[in-house]
Amino acid sequence: MCRAMTKKDELLLIQPCQKCMMAASLGRRDKKATATRLKADLNRTDNSSGVRQLQELLDAVLNPEKPAADTEALDWCKCLIAGGEGFEDFCKTVRSYDNATLCGLVWTANFVAYRCRTCGISPCMSLCAECFNNGDHTGHDFNMFRSQAGGACDCGDSNVMRESGFCRRHRLRTGENVPSIPRDLLLMSEMVLPRFILCIIQYLRDGYIEPDTSTERDLQKVLQQLEPQISFLEELTKMGGAMRTVLTKILTNQQTFKDLSMDAGQSVGQRKRVKLSSNTKDPCIIESLKHKCFLEELLFWTIKYEFPQKMVTFLLNMLPDQDYKITFTKTFVQHYAFIMKTLMKSHESDTMSNRIVHISVQLFSNEELARHVTEECQLLDIMVTVLLYMMESCLIKSELQDEENSRHVVVNCSEALLKNNTYWPLVSDFINILSHQSVAKNFLEDHSLLMLWMSFVSFFQGMNLNKRELNEHVEFESQTYYAAFAAELEACAQPMWGLLTHCKVKETQEYTKTVVRYCLETLQIWFDAIGFIDEPAPNQVTFHLPLHRYYAMFLSKAVKCQGLDLDSLLPDQEMLMKIMVHPLQIQACLSEIHSNMWVRNGLQIKGQAMTYVQSHFCNSMIDPDIYLLQVCASRLDPDYFISSVFERFKVVDLLTMASQHQNAVLDSEQERPMLEGALTFLVILTSLRVHLGMTDDEILRAEMVSQLCMNDRTHSALLDLIPENPNPKSGIVPGSCSFEEMLSAVADFKAPVFEPGGSMQQGMYTPKAEVWEKEFDPIMVVLRTVYRRDVQSAMDRYSAFLKQSGIHTGNPWPPYKERTPLHPCYKGLTKLLHCKTLHIVIFTLLYKIWMDHQNMSEHVLCMVLYLIELGLDNQEPCIEEHCHDSWFPGTNLLSNLHHVINFVRVRVPETAPEVKREAPPSTSTEASSYAQVFSLVAERRRKFQEIINRSNTEATQVVRPKSSSTRWVPPGTPPQLVTEILEIRESMLSLLIKLHQKLSSKQNSLSASWLEDMDTSRHTHGDGITAIERILTKAAMRSCQIKRSIQDICGKVCPPVPPKKNSPTDKKTMDKEERRQRARERQQKLLAEFASRQKSFMETAMDVESPDTEAAMDLGASEVMESEVLYDCVICGQSGPSTEDRPTGLVVLLQASSVLGHRCKSKEAKKLPTSDEEHIYAADTCGVAHDVRLTLMQQFFKDSSCLQSVSIGWDGGVYVQTCGHTLHIDCHKSYMESLRNDQVLQGFSVDKGEFTCPLCRQFANSVLPCRPGRETEAGAWHTPTNKKTFVLVKEVEDLQEKLGPFPTESNLSKEMELVIKDIKNTTQKKYMDYGKNPGSPDNDFLFMYSVARTNLELELVHRGGNLCSGGASAAAKRSCLNQLFHVLAMHMRLYSIDSAYNPWTKLTQLFDMSGFDEKRPEVPMLFRDVPSLLIIFVLTMPQPLRKEHFTCVVKMLYNLQFTQALAALSTKFSPEERQAWSTSGALKKNAANAETSFEVLLSHVISELSKDNSVYKVNAEETLMVSVWSPQSIEFSLQQFCLPFLRLSCLLQHHLYGDNLTSCLEEEEFSSLAVCLGLLSSAPPSNTVHSASCLKWAVSTFDLVSQWCTEVTGLFQMQAEQSLTLLVQEPQWASPRLLQLPDNYNIIFQYYHRKACTACKKVPKDPALCLVCGTFVCLKGVCCKQQGICECVLHSQHCGAATGIFLLINASVIIIIRGHRFCLWGSVYLDAHGEEDRDLRRGKPLFLCEERYRVLEQQWVSHTFDHINKRWGPHYNGL
DSSP: OOOOOOHHHHHHHHHHHHHHHHHHHHHHHHHHHHHHHHHHHHHSSSOHHHHHHHHHHHHHHSOTTSOTTOTHHHHHHHHHHHTTSOHHHHHHHHHTTOOOOSOOOEEOTTOEEEEETTTBSSTTOOBOHHHHHHSOOTTOOEEEEEOSSOEEOOTTOTTTBOGGGSOHHHHTTGGGGOOOOOGGGGHHHHHHHHHHHHHHHHHHHHHOOOOOGGGHHHHHHHHHHHHHHHHHHHHHHTTOHHHHHHHHHHHHOHHHHHHHHHHSOHHHHHHHHHHHHHTOOOHHHHHHTSOOSHHHHHHHHHHHTTOOHHHHHHHHHTTTSHHHHHHHHHHHHHTHHHHHHHHHHOSOHHHHHHHHHHHHHHHHTOHHHHHHHHHHHOHHHHHHHHHHHHHHTTEEEOOSSOTTTOOOEEEOTTSHHHHTTTTHHHHHHHHHHHTSHHHHHHHHHOHHHHHHHHHHHHTTTTOSOEEOOOSSOOSSOOOHHHHHHHHIIIIIIHHHHHHHTTOOSGGGHHHHHHHHHHHHHHHHHHHHHHTOOSSOOTTEEOSOOHHHHHHHHHHHHHHHHSOOOHHHHOOOHHHHHHHHHHHHHHHHHHHHHHTTTTGGGOHHHHHHHHHHHSTTTGGGTHHHHHHHHHHHHHHSOHHHHHHHHHHHTTOGGGOOSSSOOOOSSOOHHHHHHHHHHHHHHHHHHHHOOTTTTOOHHHHHHHHHHHHHHHSOBOHHHHHHHSOSSSSOSSSOOTTSOOHHHHHHHHEEEEOOOBOTTSOBOOOEEEEOHHHHHHTOOHHHHHHHOSSHHHHHHHHHHHHHHHHHTTSOOSOOOOOOOOOOOOOGGGGGGGGGGGOHHHHHHHHHHHHHHHTTOTTOOHHHHHHHHHHHHHHHHSOOOOOBOSSOOSSOSBSOHHHHHTOOEEEEEEEEETTSGGGGSOOOOOOHHHHTTEEOOOOHHHHHHHHHHHHHHHHOOSSOOOOOOOTTTSOOOOSSOOOOEEEEEEEEEEOHHHHHHHHHHHHHTOTTOSOTTTTTTOOGGGGSSOOHHHHHHHHHHHHHHHOHHHHHHHHHHHHOOSOOOOOOOOOHHHHHHHHHHHHHHHHHHHHHHHHHHHHHHHHHHHHHHHOTTOHHHHHHHOTTOSOOOSSOOOEEBTTTOOEEOOOSSSOEEEEEEEEEEOTGGGOOSSSSOOBOOOSTTOOOOOTTSHHHHHHHHHHHHHHHSOHHHHTTTSOOOTTTEEEEEEEEEEEEHHHHHHHHHHHHHOOSOOSSOGGGTOEEOTTTOOEEOEEEEOOOOOGGGHHHHHOOOOOOHHHHHHHHHHHHHSOOOOOOSOHHHHHHHHHHHHHHHHSOGGGTOOSSSTTOHHHHHHHHHHHHHHHHHHHHHHTTSSSTTOSOOHHHHHOOHHHHHHHHHHHHTTSOOOGGGOHHHHHHOOOOOOOOOOSSOOOOGGGSOHHHHHHHHHHHSOSSOOHHHHHHHHHHHHHHHHHHHHHHHHTTSOHHHHHHHHHHHHHTTTSTTGGGOHHHHHHHHHHHHTSSSOGGGGGGSOOOOOSOOOHHHHHHHHHHHHHHHHHHHHHHHHHHHOOOOOOOOGGGHHHHHHHHTTSSSSOOOGGGOOGGGGOOOSSOHHHHHHHHHHHHHTOOSSOHHHHHHHHSOOOOOOOOOOOBOOSBHHHHHHHHTTOOOTTTOSOOSSEEEETTTOOEEETTOSTTOBTTBOHHHHHHHHHHSSEEEEEETTTTEEEEEETTEEEEEEOSEEOTTSOOOGGGSSOOOOEEOHHHHHHHHHHHHTTOHHHHOOOOEEOTTOO
16 A cells, blocks of 8 residues: 655654654764753752753664664763763763672682682682782781682672781771762763663674674674673673662662663664574573563673673672572573573583673572572572483483393483583582581481482483493593593582582481482383383493492591481392492403403593593592492391302402303403402401591591602692592681691601702602501501502502611501491491301312412412401401301301311312212211302302392292303313312311411421410501411410410421422423523613613713813823823724824804803892882993993994904803713714614604713713824923013013914814814804904904803813812803813914004013004003903913913013003002092102012002003092002902902913912902912912012013003093093902892792793783893793794793793793703702692692702803703794
8 A cells, every 4th residue: 555655654764764863963063062951950859951961862863773892872971871971081970979888899710819718618619819919918828729610809708808817908898988879970871871781682682693603703792793792791790889879779660661661772772582492492491581681682692692701701790789689599490491492402511601700609609699599599499400301412322231121311422512521510509509508408408409409319320331242352541530530520529529518427327318218219220211120231330320429428428427327217138139240240340351361442441440540539539339249248148248259350250269261251360360359349348437436537547648658648639639639628627637737647748849950849758667567557558549550659659668677577468457446336347257158268268379379479379368457356256057057166266277178079160180089988987077168259149139028928939040040152162160079178277287387488487386486566557478477476465275276286396387289280380380480580670770771871971070080081181191191982882092183072052051151249149020110220230330341442442353352142141061071072983873763752852963972861962073183292391490470571572483383284173173163053143253354363362262251261160250269160060261262272373463563562662652653552451450461371372382481471461450440449449549649659769679668669559650641530520439448458459459350360370280279268369369460479478468469570560560551641523531440440249149149939929920021012821031141021922023933942042042941920930041952850849848839739838948049140150051950842933
């Protein structure tokens, strides 16, 4: 129907457009004005027009048709809310009215927070760093942790934590005295925000599309567009309590929601909602999703969009508002089912799980709130229903027992739901609310809920069934068992432990009874569903029986804590028999798995067996199972129980007196381990008291002892290994012994020790001696070991203790331990030890061991004896039975021990040796005592039948196929069985005595009277002999009759005939066993010998300090040999001299080093900055000082001269060290080839020339050729001559003029050139080129002599900075300076010094100064570095240099050094003092010793330097030096100034000529060195030595000094300050130190882990600190990469010439970068128990370990990282 458009329609069309126009025209400029106007209008009493205007404006601005990304709307809202003010100012104002008393700071994943168990009421309590640091938690049990799912700070919330732990701000409740807020401040917010929130909701409604794979991204897109709006909401919540109150009103007011929803986009909301209800099955859930307020719909969309982080944070930020908290919690509970469905569909279930828990943990940790919601919203019903519903989605039919007809369903562990732990958020919420007593009470009182829960638990009963593979190895090993164990632990066991904590007192008896009743009902249902009657299906096992375990744990609690009578909670006998079957099946299967019967199922079945007993699972799995079996054993017929055990373990056939038998179910090699397993199980069953009467403290003690006996443990490992229940380790349980107290009672702490060059040790706990003596319990150890080797380890440690303390030297047996008495309820358990079946088994086994039957072992005997002893210790009143069967008269062990058994009837194969024997004469008297063939199985069936008959009165008996008796006989049938009669005539006692003889291999080891002489004290520890003696003694003490029998048996003097070997075949097998055993022992012995040899070799090879190698390898050693020096090649083993053709070389490691450059003046190490105020300045380091000096020189002086006046190599110098081993260079080349072809992953790069020394395996990268030694002229070298000084000076000059013979082209010279190349390649280009024209000979010259300088200086540092210690030092042994000098000298002979510029002439001659007007003069002598000159002279003169010439050079240079000292000193005087000294010295000028008097020389220097361009002008203005200089202080400072030069000269002399260094006191060092160098003829008394007396002048003293001074004062183009800088050199440097670190690691962590990087301005993901210079860097950060190299590697090159030491802030560990490799060094911060905490996983407080830090510093200074740390890997520039 077409009708004309009416006027009204037109108007409708125009309206929105006009509005938009209007809004736009208002423009940004007018927003403020509009806002101010509207605010004023709204404040009037009649505000209707204002309201209308505002609504119209908002309609225009907040139009959901506009794209969300348009921020115009947001700007408007900010303006309107602020009412015309600036938004920032508005925020400040609102904050000032913040009345919150809670912190409530919300954080997301990876945030660092704290948890204090001492202050927490809820275990989930957490604090932000600020609140934690402002609270007082000293001495509390707290730790720092990295949040996994996010969280919120609980400070101020007394429901979650104790008030004593609140921080200062929240303790004072600052919020309570805040003034009330003016009404008009938030008026606009109240009007605008509802519309703003509605707008967001509309965007969310419109943007939502049901996600299939294609549209997943679209949801993210919608969220990205809404980012600014949601962030704005988040900002509002941070304005404090006042704004939150407004938001709460808006979010929870149903009327507002109704009004606004009606107006706006009604259709939108409706359409979505209808769609929802159509696809939700549960009627109760649909009901709850009709939204009544903004909060409900916001939460709904939060869930739909899978919990976007910003939305979650917004919803959580509101929680400090109490009204909001309650409404929100209710809303959350209503949406619970919806959350679960969304979670199951989600692709990102991990992230979503974290976000859900982030919210729920805030809501459910608060008991008040949890109780409230439980009562009002049926929280428990919802949770259990939701969990059930969730698990129902992945059920499969159970295949346990009766596969076809089973009606039982179990969860399928390979479903994603279980594999990915998707259920954990819901389960963790459930556990969380069950921790509140009031909620748990509700749960336990609600029977229908309990029933539901039991049906939930039964889904896990029998899951992950294993079927034994008998033929093929399984193709695919499923790893589903992880999921199964995790599911049982999290979904069944943890809620169970939660409930058990509330069933601890008598008042809660009813709860326990109810749970037990429902457990039994559910178990009965389960038995019926799987069609179980009496026999478990063969070859199947499931480790998951949560129903059994619930039943067991509630029984245990009922008896232990609630005083209930056990019998009242137990079912009838038939049910007990059924209950025991499956747990027993697991115990038997554990043995089967360890006996390799399940090997075809792959490794995963071993994994299951291990997990079942592992520390986190054992108290929820194996412990309840064993306890349940103990309960069954104490109530069932003992004969039935024992025979069931042996049948389950499949060893019934083995228990025969005959020497041969057939076993249909086991191979013969499986029989022994299975028998051992069965006996060990019986011992555990009868001796374990964990649930049968031990107190919690005793349990904790036993657990601790067993773990410590296996191995020494660190504190954290021990915490981890001890089961959490019944002793929660967190929080102090009142009245019980804490973990720490118990630990100090049973163990000693072994502090971490440092093996030099070894691994870093952790602090360990080791058992005290009395623990080994009295408490070591092998049974507990067996129960708790995951790996079988741990049992062996415990026994080895035990025997080591016995040897050490002299108690027992042999191979001890596991000691027998007295047990705590049984709780009266479980007394029935001792019946097991007193039943005929067990006694028959014991008798049979004793007999078989005595007769050496196959498959018996020491372990079997040990366990048999253990059972006898347990029986003796736990007496039962004897029950005489009337039906005398022919074995034993009664059940009591004591009376059965001495009962003699004469004949036994056995069934044996026809081929057995027993058959051929004649039947014994059968007389009427003996015939009665034939013992029947004992059939355990028949016995067991009879018992079971009786019970069934008793309970089933109906005649309809189910006929059961007797699975074990009707066996299918395979082809190739073994021989038939026949019945034979054996003559035995032994009792258990006589067998024990015979075994004693056999063990001690003496004929009559026990004399008739031995009982009287017995010393019982030595019985507790020992071997089998001791054990038998102990048993006989105990038995004799308990019964006179036994005592008589023992004496009788021992008294039969005729030695018993040793039992014959039964048959040749038997003998063979025996011999075979023995041979195997012997072979094994031989092998052990060989291995041990090999190991010890290897060890001793390694010790000699690796020992850095060992003296013998020193003597052999110190090639500059003093003994002068007439012949050539011989070297051993470690590759070919030949010994010979190094020749030109076949040179020998030293294995060396070349590394660039900046250690020297990092030295400072002060001895104190610099402190690491830990606040913004602290800084480190590098300007005062040695490296910087030398750089500045060189740069300044190059400004004014000739470049070639500058390059000879200083040394470089402080930063990036090349350090050469050796391990002392030599090899032929050609051998080395072939060795490198073989390494190159050897593709084994090495920790080094062969292509870079790296290798390890073939002998000692030390890391190396080059070979330093040894100079062919012609030692003959050495004599002439050393002899001092009495030539006059000026003669020697002339000779030195001639030597310098004389060009050395150019080296002939030979292998040796080639190798030397190659080494020089290696040395140059070791460091970076920038550390070699200091000249104006890079690559020039001058540059090369400087680099070469600096290498020598670096090595000398470093050796000095290694000697402790001085030469007081004299002779040898560890560093000297690694030094190869002699060889290095020859290589360098050979290279430097290529450059001759131009004689015109030769510094020697300036040192020793006067010459005309007129030619001084060059543009670029040479460096004045007083500015030159004297040690550098020494090295230049030595290296450029022909080698070998005569010692007299060396001494002459030193003397001349000392004159210069002394003059420099005077000049430097004079600049420190005040002008007056300078004047005074100048005058006083001038007076003495004509004295005889004027040339060697410092006063005269000082005055001369002062007067010379005052001329022309005086250096003293500078500090004339500032007389800083107030101190007065005495002659003593001047003398001291002159000596200090000259000492470094003397030390270097002395060291050089030591290496060149092998002179010994004498040790001396520090104050005598000067005179000692002066004598050593020949500057003084003999040492005067220390206090009288004058530094000036060492001077020896070659020409007129004063003229020479004047000449040197004139060079300085004649510099007209230099500023006086600059001259002064160069004049005052600083020769004294302290030893290099790493930064000084704070004692507490937290100080570093708090400052650096949130600090932004200076380069990229971001907070690094992995921040690191350089411990040498304190630079903060991004480890692995892509942000700071340059040319593909990450920042840490770059920094290591810049700061340490490719050696970097970094502390990783987030991991507390140190990494070392060395060149292209790196290694994890370890941590220098340890916790209170001496342990590292790598990656800060435990978060315990860490403290600096000074020893470790010293070790690190020492390795840095001595350049031994490469030798000591073994695990290196390439870093590929990625660190």
